[in-house]
Amino acid sequence: MAKPTKFLNDTLGEKIELLLKDGRVLIGVLIGYDDHMNLVLEDTTEETEDMLRRIGTIILRGNNVVTLNPI
Amino acid sequence: MAKPTKFLNDTLGEKIELLLKDGRVLIGVLIGYDDHMNLVLEDTTEETEDMLRRIGTIILRGNNVVTLNPI
Amino acid sequence: MAKPTKFLNDTLGEKIELLLKDGRVLIGVLIGYDDHMNLVLEDTTEETEDMLRRIGTIILRGNNVVTLNPI
Amino acid sequence: MAKPTKFLNDTLGEKIELLLKDGRVLIGVLIGYDDHMNLVLEDTTEETEDMLRRIGTIILRGNNVVTLNPI
Amino acid sequence: MAKPTKFLNDTLGEKIELLLKDGRVLIGVLIGYDDHMNLVLEDTTEETEDMLRRIGTIILRGNNVVTLNPI
Amino acid sequence: MAKPTKFLNDTLGEKIELLLKDGRVLIGVLIGYDDHMNLVLEDTTEETEDMLRRIGTIILRGNNVVTLNPI
Amino acid sequence: MAKPTKFLNDTLGEKIELLLKDGRVLIGVLIGYDDHMNLVLEDTTEETEDMLRRIGTIILRGNNVVTLNPI
Known part of the structure; x- marks a missing residue:
């Protein structure tokens, strides 16, 4: 199973897209x-x-x- | 009894439909x-x-x- | 006293009506x-x-x- | 002092009025x-x-x- | 220092005014x-x-x- | 570092301005x-x-x- | 990995921009x-x-x- 925190860990260093509750979209490299x-x-x-x-x-x-x- | 976490576990690998609080509907395969x-x-x-x-x-x-x- | 969790347990297998915060009404059989x-x-x-x-x-x-x- | 849970306990079996956050008013007998x-x-x-x-x-x-x- | 719970305790038996998040104002004697x-x-x-x-x-x-x- | 609780402690006895989530502004002397x-x-x-x-x-x-x- | 609290610690003494849930933007030097x-x-x-x-x-x-x- 891919636990959410394990998936976050595997994603370190990668570019991600974030959808926030207020509707905004942020794009950046996950470093922590x-x-x-x-x-x-x-x-x-x-x-x-x-x-x-x-x-x-x-x-x-x-x-x-x-x-x-x-x- | 079907505990919610047990049901989630049984659903791993299956396609699910998610209804979110903001009204959006997502469809995907649950992997974690x-x-x-x-x-x-x-x-x-x-x-x-x-x-x-x-x-x-x-x-x-x-x-x-x-x-x-x-x- | 009828503790809420005890009442939930007694209701397993029965048809229930659920009122949600967003106003929606769901009907189903409680299994967990x-x-x-x-x-x-x-x-x-x-x-x-x-x-x-x-x-x-x-x-x-x-x-x-x-x-x-x-x- | 009348702790809220003690007051709830003393109210078991009595008819109560409930005001909910969504403005609805419920009336019923508190049994748990x-x-x-x-x-x-x-x-x-x-x-x-x-x-x-x-x-x-x-x-x-x-x-x-x-x-x-x-x- | 007047810790909030200590202040609540000192206020037992007194008449208080309560402002709620929904804007309502309640007045009563604090007993618990x-x-x-x-x-x-x-x-x-x-x-x-x-x-x-x-x-x-x-x-x-x-x-x-x-x-x-x-x- | 000025931990928030340490800063609160240092502010005891002083006049403060409070901004609340509902937009209201309160002014008073912090005593607890x-x-x-x-x-x-x-x-x-x-x-x-x-x-x-x-x-x-x-x-x-x-x-x-x-x-x-x-x- | 840059844990959020470690990043906060590294940012002590620096000027930061804060976006709040109510849409307001604050700028100041982080000291705690x-x-x-x-x-x-x-x-x-x-x-x-x-x-x-x-x-x-x-x-x-x-x-x-x-x-x-x-x-």
Whole structure:
């Protein structure tokens, strides 16, 4: 079985797409996480239909996450 | 009795439909879960009336789940 | 005293009606539960004024539940 | 001091009025509770200005409760 | 330092005003509490601009509380 | 490092401004707190653009707090 | 791996940008945090399109945080 934390661990160093509860989509390289699904991302960008904002390295609080997937 | 975690375990490898709190419907193959009902899905698609979006492998945070059912 | 979990246990195998926080009403046979009031239902249907949708066996995450009652 | 759980215990067998977070009002006889304030009610009715719905015995999940009072 | 629970204890037997998350204001005599700030009030009334409703003795679930103050 | 609870402790006896999740702003003297950031304030006032309401001593439940700062 | 708390620790003394759940953006120097991601910031300002408000030293409750990033 692919436990969520094991899958997170296998995804370290990879580019992921994050969908947040407020509808925003972030893209970045996953470089850290913890048991609450708090995440650390590098080279993060926020993408909307008409905008791309570069944010760099961020901490994202886990309770805002809906889904995350490698891209 | 069919404990929810036992039912999740029996459902590993099967195609499921997920209804999320924000109303979205995801379909994918369940390949992992944990005690918070965080899930790992493969071959995931998001389906709306006029759209089918392929997302691949995702982690879904458990507190967004309303219901899940094998299909 | 009828502890909620004891009442849930006595209700195993019976048809119940579930009212969810998002206003939806589900009807099904209770075949499992856990301490978070996560539920497993069989022969589940969702009923609205002008619609009846058959969903089959589902897991319902407990924090969506408002009330449940045998019918 | 009247600890909330002690007060709940003293109220077993009595008719109570429940105000829920979604604004609904339920009336029933309290026959069980647990530490999360999950409740079991008998002879439950939901009362609105122009409607009285008989629901019978229900489990109510504690995190929907605003107030409860014997009537 | 006045720990919140110590202050609650000192307030037992006094008339308090409660502001709830849904905007309602309750006034009553505090006769019990627990660590979740669940409260028991006696002689409770709900006051709005054009209405005073007598509710008697109530249990109030702590997670609905914004502020409480002796009056 | 200035741990949040240490900073709270250093702020005892000082006048603080509190921003709550519902947008309200309270000003008072911090005289107590606990690990959930439940607070006790003295000489509390609520200030809006066209109103100043004196509330006196209050307990504020921590999960309503967005920010607090000495003023 | 860059654990979120390790990343927070490495960011002590640096200027960060905070995005809150209510949409507000705060900028300040991170001088403290705890395991709930409660934060202490110095020289904090709130920036909107047409406004810059100086708030000084603040405690921010962690459950309001969406993202934080050094700037």
